[in-house]
Structure formats: C-alpha cells, structure tokens
Amino acid sequence: MWMRSLVLSASPRRDGNSALLAKAAAEGLREAGHDCELVFADDVLKSLLRDCRKCRTEDGECAIEDDFRRVFLDLFLPADGVVVATPVYWYGMSAQLKAFFDRAFCYIAASYPRSQDVVRRMTGSGWGFFSARRKPSRLSQPASSTKFRNTAATSARHSSV
Numbered sequence: 417m418w419m420r421s422l423v424l425s426a427s428p429r430r431d432g433n434s435a436l437l438a439k440a441a442a443e444g445l446r447e448a449g450h451d452c453e454l455v456f457a458d459d460v461l462k463s464l465l466r467d468c469r470k471c472r473t474e475d476g477e478c479a480i481e482d483d484f485r486r487v488f489l490d491l492f493l494p495a496d497g498v499v500v501a502t503p504v505y506w507y508g509m510s511a512q513l514k515a516f517f518d519r520a521f522c523y524i525a526a527s528y529p530r531s532q533d534v535v536r537r538m539t540g541s542g543w544g545f546f547s548a549r550r551k552p553s554r555l556s557q558p559a560s561s562t563k564f565r566n567t568a569a570t571s572a573r574h575s576s577v
C-alpha cells in the first residue's frame with residue numbers, strides 16, 4: 417500500500433547524529449514504499465510560539481511568516497507516519513522539536529475553525545522516535561555510525577509507521 421511519511425530532524429547540526437538517524441529512517445521508509453519527505457526543523461521555524469489569541473490572522477491561521485504552516489498542514493497532518501529525530505538536550509528534546517509541537521497549538525486550539533479535524537488527524541498517524549545523546553560512559557560500547565544508521569533504517573522499514 418502506498419503511504420506518506422514525514423521525517424523531522426530537530427538538531428541544528430546537519431552532519432550530526434539526529435540527521436544521520438533521520439536520513440536512515442527516510443531511506444528505510446522509501447525502501448518500504450513510502451513517499452517520504454525529510455525536513456530539518458531549523459529550515460521550517462523562524463520563531464517560537466507567540467500569543468495565538470493576539471497573533472493569529474482573522475481566519476484563524478498562524479500569522480508567523482515561516483514554513484511551519486506548509487509543513488504542518490501539508491506534510492505533517494496528511495502523513496500516515498511521522499518520525500522525529502532529536503538530540504537529547506538537558507535530558508529532554510531539543511528546543512527546535514519542542515517549538516514545532518508548541519507551534520501546532522495554533523491549529524489545535526478551538527479558535528482555529530478546523531481544530532477538531534487537526535486533532536483527529538494528529539492522533540491517527542503512526543509515530544517513530546529517535547533520540548541522539550552523548551555516549552553514556554567510557555566503559556560502555558559506543559555505537560558506531562554505521563550501526564546507528566542501519567538500526568534506524570531497519571526499524572523504519574519494519575515499523576508500522
């Protein structure tokens with residue numbers, strides 16, 4: 417079955433571990449027959465969430481002029497599966513990934529005319545989550561880039577995403 421997926425890489429580093437995982441996941445999904453788009457959060461978001469009550473346009477849309485609207489409405493919502501790859505920053509997701517989810521608020525809030533449809537579509541897709549962090553200790557075996565990449569590609573290929 418032909419499926420659509422979105423892979424979102426949420427590190428500022430284009431040659432880092434999250435990017436490696438994201439590219440491998442996209443490769444695995446494409447091999448599995450998905451129409452898969454790979455997006456870097458830094459390319460999409462030019463601002464953090466603002467006060468939607470004051471900021472949104474009269475028709476309820478996000479007024480921030482960047483690529484979030486297109487990626488969220490045209491790639492994220494229609495996707496059958498979404499994979500996110502984030503570095504661990506201070507024991508959590510990166511600010512870029514958090515900002516992406518925060519910005520979704522504009523379209524989830526009841527003030528947006530089609531918010532119910534947005535929520536329904538967000539909860540209907542499959543999810544994959546990869547996180548990159550520093551190696552735990554010198555004593556443990558560090559994962560090589562190749563092992564990392566192959567694991568991401570294989571799990572993307574075999575997951576229900």
Ligand SMILES: Cc1cc2nc3c(=O)[nH]c(=O)nc-3n(C[C@H](O)[C@H](O)[C@H](O)COP(=O)(O)O)c2cc1C
Pocket residue numbers: 427428429431432433434435502503504505506507508548549550551
């Ligand atoms: C601001 C910042 C905070 C970090 N916090 C953590 C952390 O809490 N735990 C951890 O294991 N690694 C932490 N790291 C290390 C990164 O998770 C690690 O270098 C990761 O591979 C970076 O991902 P990237 O290669 O995709 O950019 C931190 C790095 C930075 C720059």
